[in-house]
Amino acid sequence: MRIAAEDTKLTKTKSRWAEVGKFLTGQTSRPEDDRLPPGQHLVKNWPVLDLGQTPNIAPQNWRLDITGAVEFPTSWTWNDLMSAPQTSKVSDIHCVTTWSRYDNHWDGVTTHDLLDAVRPLPEVTHVLLTSNDGYTTNLALADFASPEAIIAHSWEGERLTLEHGGPVRLVVPHLYFWKSAKWLRKIEFATADHPGFWEVRGYHNHADPWLEERYS
Numbered sequence: 177m178r179i180a181a182e183d184t185k186l187t188k189t190k191s192r193w194a195e196v197g198k199f200l201t202g203q204t205s206r207p208e209d210d211r212l213p214p215g216q217h218l219v220k221n222w223p224v225l226d227l228g229q230t231p232n233i234a235p236q237n238w239r240l241d242i243t244g245a246v247e248f249p250t251s252w253t254w255n256d257l258m259s260a261p262q263t264s265k266v267s268d269i270h271c272v273t274t275w276s277r278y279d280n281h282w283d284g285v286t287t288h289d290l291l292d293a294v295r296p297l298p299e300v301t302h303v304l305l306t307s308n309d310g311y312t313t314n315l316a317l318a319d320f321a322s323p324e325a326i327i328a329h330s331w332e333g334e335r336l337t338l339e340h341g342g343p344v345r346l347v348v349p350h351l352y353f354w355k356s357a358k359w360l361r362k363i364e365f366a367t368a369d370h371p372g373f374w375e376v377r378g379y380h381n382h383a384d385p386w387l388e389e390r391y392s
């Protein structure tokens with residue numbers, strides 16, 4: 177009797193532990209759970225999502241205007257971008273349409289290094305990105321300055337294809353992917369927030385996938 181009662185209690189406790197993943201090391205099954213944000217599913221391919229215009233800018237014609245409230249406004253050419261410090265990053269993509277893709281290898285210039293070059297003034301709070309297809313998206317300066325954010329020209333060791341935003345796109349992996357502007361044309365440092373294309377159409381202003389900040 178006594179043993180049976182304890183068994184029952186232990187069984188209940190154990191199944192509760194199983195539910196919450198107690199005793200898992202963090203090297204085995206926990207990371208899968210911790211890595212995929214709520215409501216997302218994993219894909220192995222890389223879907224293409226945009227407004228339907230694919231700008232075709234050759235690297236030698238590409239410009240990146242870096243303007244607004246900065247000490248050293250500039251317009252980068254392809255050579256400027258390639259002469260800036262080059263960094264590799266690996267990150268996961270989380271799209272608001274519920275697909276996620278793990279372990280994307282990016283090469284480019286980190287937003288940290290860009291910030292070091294242009295020096296935003298102390299009153300800057302937000303960044304507005306404009307693309308060659310007319311797309312815009314806004315970020316808080318702190319999100320733009322994420323150590324994982326990169327102005328990318330390559331993916332998996334190859335130049336970005338046009339459909340994925342080549343020659344140059346932004347990648348801000350800790351936010352839903354609509355914040356990662358393809359065909360990047362301009363970065364404006366601002367002292368106020370200016371909501372972008374999707375942000376004025378009901379998408380969340382911040383876009384944290386872990387908080388499911390999909391819509392406003």
Ligand SMILES: Nc1nc2c(c(=O)[nH]1)N[C@H]1C(S)=C(S)[C@@H](COP(=O)(O)O)O[C@H]1N2
Binds near residue numbers: 225308309353355359
């Ligand atoms: N210039 C531009 N950037 C854009 C978009 C766009 O329409 N134009 N779409 C955004 C959205 S909604 C997503 S999910 C990703 C898709 O990037 P991908 O096509 O490389 O997967 O790009 C983002 N950046």
Ligand SMILES: [Mo]
Binds near residue numbers: 225271272273353354
């Ligand atoms: Mo998206």
